[in-house]
Amino acid sequence: MDRKIVDETIAQMGLEDFSTVTIRDIAKLSKKLEQITGEPFVHLEMGVPGLRPSEIGINAEIDALRNFCAQSYPPNDGIAPVKEAASRFVKAFIGLDIDPLCCMPTTGSMQGTFAVFTTIKHARPEKDTVLFIEPGFPVQTTQCDVIGLKHIGIDIYDKRGEKLLTALEAILQSGNINAIVYSNPNNPSWVCFTDEELKGIGALATKYDVIVLEDLAYFAMDFRQDLSHPFEAPYQVSVGNYTDNYILSISGSKAFSYAGQRIGVSCISNALYHRHFDAIAKNFGVGEFGNFMANRILYTLSSGVTHSAQFALAAMMNAACDGRYNFLADVAEYGRRAKFMKEVLTANKFYLVYDNDMGNPLADGFYFTVQYPGMTAVELTKELMYYGVSVFPLNTMGSEQQGVRVCTSFFHDSLRDVFRSRIEQFAKEH
């Protein structure tokens, strides 16, 4: 890319200070540069699924529309078919028993986490702070800001295993933490917690009575193991095996490439669903945690979830449970892309930032993190722009490390040669 054009465009967009840049800024800038230069970018900044959505979902949705599902309000906590399918899916791929009642569809996982945070805020006014295991999805901390919850973060970079648990416990002892939040696999680092770590987190959640929100946006995408066989080990690991204080957030966006229809599911442990909290009983007339979340929070947020999308998710989950639809075979494509890109990058002086999983190699998946010697995250993001490669700096994602996030979703095979030559040129000139 012509450095002058890039600099001018950055100045025009008022983005000189790259340190406060958002994902949408990067996307806009790189698209603008494509228009101006006529040169296509390699887009690695966005966490947007790049695969075709499941036909099973689309067909179920069309059938539901033909059967006039558009007419009637859906129940606040979801139609029976999706509640049953989600319960079955959790059993088939995690091995956990959660009643259909306790599985509630939401307008994307985004609404699910908003609803969970809001529910916790009202149920537990005596504890005011959410603890995020970082790095993570930055919009979840914005959700807390919108709702009026405090939040703190703890970076896993140099804290795994016992060190992580010790650090968590030090914070939990303050007594003001109401929830622990993490994604597994982790966005952006693709670190996957071990069963031992989850056992420790579960024990802490029970001991200090905090609720764990386990974000499974990248469900079962630890491709080092084959997690695709329903009702058979190995399963997606989960804190749900080790505490009753948990809520799983399962998204239809990545696993089923179904982001456009905004459908996910929040699964509350049976014990937590039925647990009574005085504050919500007093202020809203409903003391039961799950009942309050359904009939006060999900109700006031949107009166339930788009009817047809619920039928789609139910159909996709049931097909996966029946073994008729291997959703992981589709998304394994992301892993193949990550493997190739990592090879090119590390052959050209780049190195992985979050570079191991308790001493083991990381899985290849939707994201990974990378850095170039002698640069800051912001410098690398900007320098790669000159080579037609757009990435996202880690500093806005709760990480204390210098580096950038690479998303594999838009990296088609046709871009392999372009990507290699641009990275080689970058390495030659830096």
Place this chain on the structure above:
Amino acid sequence: MDRKIVDETIAQMGLEDFSTVTIRDIAKLSKKLEQITGEPFVHLEMGVPGLRPSEIGINAEIDALRNFCAQSYPPNDGIAPVKEAASRFVKAFIGLDIDPLCCMPTTGSMQGTFAVFTTIKHARPEKDTVLFIEPGFPVQTTQCDVIGLKHIGIDIYDKRGEKLLTALEAILQSGNINAIVYSNPNNPSWVCFTDEELKGIGALATKYDVIVLEDLAYFAMDFRQDLSHPFEAPYQVSVGNYTDNYILSISGSKAFSYAGQRIGVSCISNALYHRHFDAIAKNFGVGEFGNFMANRILYTLSSGVTHSAQFALAAMMNAACDGRYNFLADVAEYGRRAKFMKEVLTANKFYLVYDNDMGNPLADGFYFTVQYPGMTAVELTKELMYYGVSVFPLNTMGSEQQGVRVCTSFFHDSLRDVFRSRIEQFAKEH
């Protein structure tokens, strides 16, 4: 109905105290009694559309799904076609100019009002109370409780015209009101504000700098006039003609019988959309009201609205603007039902509670309010249960009057004789 069975079922459900009953309690109780007795109820309690959804919407949605709209995240503030269609619809049927940018689809009007309240809370921390013109939709006050906004109400029963404006101004003078909320036509009374009243409300909104949230859930359903001709007077009246401080909430649920897909649109006046508020600039990095609502609130609430449903609403609104689809011809059925039911009731000692519109007869529409001499709202609700007629007491809807709400949506012609004979028997025995 056998009184003993009704009493036993009420006791079993723990509903002896009918004064705190919810709509869903009434619906559940009446359905249970139908099962036990084998005798069908006349369901007048729910505000659920009873007509088939528009084919135009369904077909547009199916096309969008076939074109893989399920794959990509929708923009936070909506796809261009629905933004343009909403802007056009507002011009065609209200006569107002609102830019497409300022029209944002939401997951039902429910999400729209939740987003508006949350936006106002953050934009104007110095004003903490929402003023509801009552009676109204009780879930909107629950939304304020969830969000952490105070609210007060003022009953229109004996306050119309100048008296209403005087009463509003007395409250606005306190300086703590951030918004005024009302539905027009009014749920449950079906009172419709006059243009003069809206002019007064608009002037007050400007004078005291409060935002008017005008809920048009029952869009243009004042059937005393024919509001069905696009780009021609008479128009749906609106406060938008008299102040810049307004947001319209237009629902797809009732006008297009499309409740199941959860789609509505919030239309912010151009001036308010672009207005800068210091508090959100400081706390969220976005000072512009509409931009903040789109990219901080709608984003964190659900990352946008189900893609296919946006195409449906765009298609229905455009068809209405083109004059190809008279959506009011469909819903005029509700008016015919109301007329019949009012005749039967008033011939049998019942009387309308909210019984006139500034001296004129009320319109016949989706709801009306009714009472029987010598009873409280709760007593009447319970007594009608014994006759297989389920209604909803007004006391939970912010009204200071005794009476019940009747919804016409599920009242098919086949029920006319049953309804008449049950009401006649009721009158004979009371």
